[in-house]
Amino acid sequence: MTSDHAAGTTAPGPPAATAVAAGLRRRRQELVDAGPPAGRAWCEAWSAEVDDALGRLSAPAVADHRLAVVAVGGYGRRELCPGSDLDLLILHDRLEQPALEHVVRQVVYPLWDAGMAVGYAVRDRREAIGAVDDLDTATAMLDLRTVAGDRGLVQSVHVEVLRRLRQRPHRFLTALRRADDERRRKAGDAAEALEPDLKNGAGGLRDVQSLAWAAAALVGVRGLDALVPAGYLGAADRPRLVHARERLLTARVALHLEAARTAGAALRGKHEVLRLDLQDAVARQLGYEDRDEHSLAAHELLRELFLAARTVDHVHRRAWSLIDADLARGARRRRRPTEREHDDFELVDGVLRLPAAQDLDASGLPGRLFTALADTGAVLDRSSAARLRRHVEDGRPGWHWSDPERDRFVRVLWRGGVMLSALAELDDVGVLTAMLPEWEPLRGRPQRNPYHRYSLDRHAWHAVAALGDLVRRESWAAETLRLVEDREGLLLGVLLHDVGKAVGEPHAQTGVPLARAIATRMGAAPGTIDLVARLVRLHLLLPDAARRRDVTDPELLGELADAVGDRSTLACLHLLAAADGLATGPTAWSPWTASLLHTLITKVSAVLDDQDDAATASDREREAAVATVREAQRLAPELGADAALVREHLALLPTRYARSVSPRAVVRHTLMAAHAPGATEVRTRVTPGEDLAVDDGRVDELDVVALDHPGWFAKVAGVVALHAGSILAADAFSREDGLAVDTFKVRPPEGATGAWWVAVEGDLAEAAAGKLAIRARVLRQARAVTRRSGGGNDVPTTITAQLDGAGRATLVEVRTRDRVGVLYAIATALAELELDIVVARIQTLGREVVDVFSVRDADGRPLDEDHLGELHLAVAGAIEEVAGTT
Template sequence: MNDAAPSDAATPAGADDEAAWLQAARDALARTDAALAARFDRGEAVDRLVADRARAIDGLIRDAWARCVPGAAQLALFAVGGYGRGELFPHSDIDLLVLADEAEQHARRDALACFFALLWDIGLEASHAVRSPAQCTQAAADPTVLTALLESRPLVADIADRSALAASIAPDKVWPARDYFLAKAEEQRQRHERFGDTSDNLEPNLKDGPGGLRDLHTLGWMALRSFGARELDALVGLGHVGADEAAALEREQEALGRLRFGLHLVAGRHEERLRFDYQKTLAARLGYADDARNLGVEQMMQVFYRAAAIVRRVNDRLLQRFEEHFDGTAAPEPLDARFELRRGYLAARDPDWPHGDAAQVFELFATWASRRDARGLHSQTARALAEALDLVPGYAAATPELRGRFMALLRGERPVPTLERMARLGVLGRWIPAFAQVSGRMQFDLFHVYTVDQHTLAVLRNLASFGQPAPEDDRFATAREVWPTLRKPELLLLAGLFHDIAKGRGGDHSEVGAEDAQAFCAAHALPAADTALVVWLVRKHLLMSITVQKQDISDPVVIHRFATQVADRERLDYLYLLTCADIAGTSPKLWNAWKDRLLADLRTFTRLALRQGVEHPVAAIEHIAETRAAVRGLLSTHDIDDDEASTLFLRFPEYSFLRARPDQVAWQALALRDAAPGDVVVAVRSLDAGDHALEVFVHSPDRDGLFAAIVISLDRLGLEIQQARALDGPGGTIFDSFQVLPGDTRQPTSIAAIERRLTEALSGPLERIRPARRTQPRHLRHFRIVPRIQFDDGAEGGQTVLSLVCTDRPGLLADIAHVLRKRHLRVHDARIATFGERAEDVFRISEPDNTALNQDSRDALRDALLSRIDGEVKR
């Protein structure tokens, strides 16, 4: 044991100058890291850099060992884990194993303590284990420990030590190869699940995320345990990996490794997540520069997303082959002349498939769609498909027969899973080249949490779900009722496929995407009416979401304008479903019951306007009468007769019957039923089954600063305001309504608690209610939006419209309301819209005497708002 190798670093002679040796070692480490960083910046291959760093660390560790551990000690030292693999990134873990029997461990305890302390003093944060061979066997019952030991590399050890360690973890003692494979496959599945089974998030993990370096390492561990192969070339020779697949994995490993090496450098510490804090700096260091279409950071992230997609694709194939190696092949189940099932996987029967014929590629997907029992695509056929991708032409160059086959897939069984499979396997990007351009393309903001291609597939999945039976926790109010009425559902799928396909190409992506859709539909010989519908949907796919989020859909003028743009009920229904799917597919947090109801209401109001004719807007008097009648009907179920209802109506502003829904007015009337004049009335109701989206109603004698006090109180209760309406009631009262969402759905405040605490707050002095102070979330610091404030004359007369665009943050609305209160301004209405990091809020305000703001007041308010917003951002 203890065959110490000479160090590359000079070791001071004599035992008294340890401080000098430590300084020399630290200097050597610093020089090594600086030289490696310079080589990285010159573009040198990462595999050489991480290997050279491991060798440099080997020398320092051996020197420290020689200074502390006597040559006669029966101890062996191994590098394990990634260090054992011979890879050390700038801030990677350094994992060590000391192998010795238990008596020797005890006898050399002081020497080992000296050794590990010396490593820390150098600046090497090494983790270690001290075990005997028998203890290694026991510890390896944990597959994670076994994995680290599998990659052991001797630093100070002889042949006997190496043999003892290998024997302690041999398959006949712990984790036979098949069991190990199954355990690691399950571990990978669970790891992917923790990351939402997608690498396409805003701050992906380069190491542990799906398609990251850990997936590559997992394949290596499986190969090492199963076949004793440490290199991909050995698996190629054994026939388990194709040469093209090995080349693809090596290429993407270099791409991912380069990102990881650079990330460690810019972070200055062990960091595996591509956090916003580092993305722009890393992109600049890697040489990515902004251009007219894409930011440099977006270009860099696209490299990651595409690399991760390829790693996942090849990883799936190899796992299937390893599974076949252990479980063997079963008799195939023929399906037709071309395809069969092998152990449940769809496979081409002919090894020479697809014979240079792109039509057979489309036939494969048609067969796959018809077989719900297929576990997936057989690895051999998946590889043959990958090698045959060049056969698939872009649709513009394809034959009419091939175009017909694609449309048959779109109109056939389970078209959305088919499109997902085609996208994942690279076929869709070949058929529609514009889709390939958005594959892996991210947008550097907080609104779009998926790459464009993954968002598109999420939209298509949402559309497909509308045709399925409703789950118990259905998130969509009426979408499933609308879907069966569609004339041709495939047209909606086409619109979903093309709605964002032009992102990153400059100009308005809706207009450019509409041109793409026009060309696609014409090439596939769609009828003129169908083409016009698809093109219109792509061009106008944002119209409905912008209308509900930025305008007052209870205003007949807004409905009339929207109905005029939509023009007919078929377009309305298609656009409604596309909008629901698009919003819900943008971010898991973006869709909620409040947005669901807004869109459903806009559809209902617009259908009425279209039925009556857009040239004849609904008369206000007629609409108020209809609402009153509907409210009376609802109140009658609570034993409220017409006389009592009429009395309650006297407490309402006439505006309520024009702008509010009948169920909303009835709910507010019930809240006022037992209230005395002068009471503060607070009522809260849930808009969904999970009490996530809430409506808050406040009725109170009016006081200066009341709106601000309500907003600040809701903020302090952890509620995020999505919409606010402030109406003046009879007798100097207010009728304020708020649509809110809990900031933390894991620990929501109960409805009863909200009602009690808000009532208590509003019943006392309002001046004591002040905005809470919060630290700005980390991710918002990287998305600074220059505030824009605009004033316009209000359509209501005597009011001013204040429009504010700035960076969103917790407590923003409360701070704005506080400024308005200090300026003694009245708030009559508010539209709150948030798009990721971007807040776009609109308020109708006036002076205390209900007059519009003059120029001096506007200038003073602008200065006060900018001071508050900028001050909070900088804080």
């Protein structure tokens, strides 16, 4: 409802009104602290308190005038949650403006004084009825309830509103459908999102309310009950829908209560998204308990909510399929004739129904149904869904896997995203778990980390969909698929790659027997089962190496080639990694991570090609370096350098340099290092990124040449952080003449132009000359951001270290909350210990950063135990400082 007055313009009321406001504020806090359990009982208790307060506040007005104070919206339904707005309609019979203003001061102002967010409208009977042309007003008035005053006046408006909607349903239902679609698009899917929107998301509470409102225009009575005899809901749908609604409402109340307690007395503000940092507290409030380390209270809560939201979503979609058909074709009959048949299934009004004579135990029924749903894009009609669900719940399915059934299932999965709704239909009625009982633990299981956007089973579905879409849309994926010898094994490996998460970590190991069991149940060939198991076991191998290791290290490449074994398996792992990353989310997969993986795959493939020649790691390293040297010398004249100077530059650097950088970079560095820089001089050069868009930005390459000392990486990281850029990777090299040659992959902030790099390079020069207080500036900026964002420390800091594969350096991995200056803090701590950063890989995963450094001590050796202890202390302390906790 719209408000005629701003909430901050309250005027002092008479003593009675002041007492009512104080009492309402006190009673609200009592309910927050020790009221009924979260759920409908709490809402009704709070609604009753507000009813009582409004009755007292409006008593003088309703005694003197013909008017009514009306609850609308959620308050009208008695679903007033702790953080809900209070929506009111003051309905009158031709009162003058001065009298109305006095009523508003009497009724609404004290509610503001009580700290409530009040939206109100003041209308006479004609205005109220005319306002139903606005969708928000119409839906609010469908839930109206008289709190005080003339009930006859309210009833006459309610009857006329229903009559008008029933006379002109098309306009209202079309607007409601459009608003539903837009709301669901913006809020996302409550049935699978890590942080579900309990009210507005697809499958949320608003979907239930939408169906109740639609009933008013369809049958002239608001509510779910009216939709059952009208045929829009099945008799079995209503109890399922009500149960799901109550679960969602209970969680919403608990969320509001937790947000209120966290914020103290303040209850204003929208709290519809169950944020990650509130999930544990909400779960405890609702009585969930940790069963073990793999079944935490918050996991159980989210799983119930996901499954409840799926029920709401399915019932909502089925009902609206029929409503849409009526909008397009006029009033519906009890049973429309079949428009056409699809594989003996009947298609009518956009829904697929099983013929009455269909034998539910017929061989191949699940696969035929899956195919038909994917072919038509339809949903199951309510009676067919109810029949199938009862059949599954009775434990009578006689279905079994056969080669044709498995082939059909796999062919549909290969279609990509178009099969997702069909798969969801099978899941909703229990067909999927009837065919694959081992799948049940995955259903609705949350993945509570900041970069997974889907629940466990939906993540698997989306990974398969991504695979199918990739091989049709991306030329590299189509070429890679040609190398795959067992495509069924690849697809099943993608579907089952994360099944171990339902059992426990490390899921790449725990998932192997479960994946074997599922593939065996499906009747896959022994070779396919072995491939599926191998893909599950190795699915993290290449992505982890690309993000954490030096992808040019020949020892690493040999190790990976031995683990993978052949080019077909390598191709499978490449496609699996891409599909897995795309299904995980943009923080886990981007063109930058794709490019890292592609580079690694290319080099491992070359090793596999060379294995028949018994080439050693040293041979491969030497060959790669020689190729770079030759190409750099060839390019030198073209780029303004002398070939002899290129050779001298290369001779001063380790072999790793020649196999790590491009020939063009070799020439650039040669020119930058042609003359020795001064003691405080830094030389920089920026090469714009090509085809490496990340989100809406890009990745540029920054070359830095200066006299070598351990603090250079930290200074560059600090300056880039001050300018709101991000370092994604770095390679550092030391020449024998004491010159440092470093290359950084940098993502500028969105919208940055060439002027941004000019400013960065200028500050780097100031930093090199000791004229820029980097540490003080970074800390000030970090603390300013922390104050604006409210801080938060929901991501713990962990620091781990191990030898690299070749035993030549120590790999240090730091996981912590993403915040301004964290990379600078880590690099400064490493510099304090005089460690040489050889390679760095920087990744942001949601709220978490995962920074991996390959480091050596001042003598060029891996770190010993004492040094590692000091490293932990230094890095942890630096992160605490930049977080503003010390």
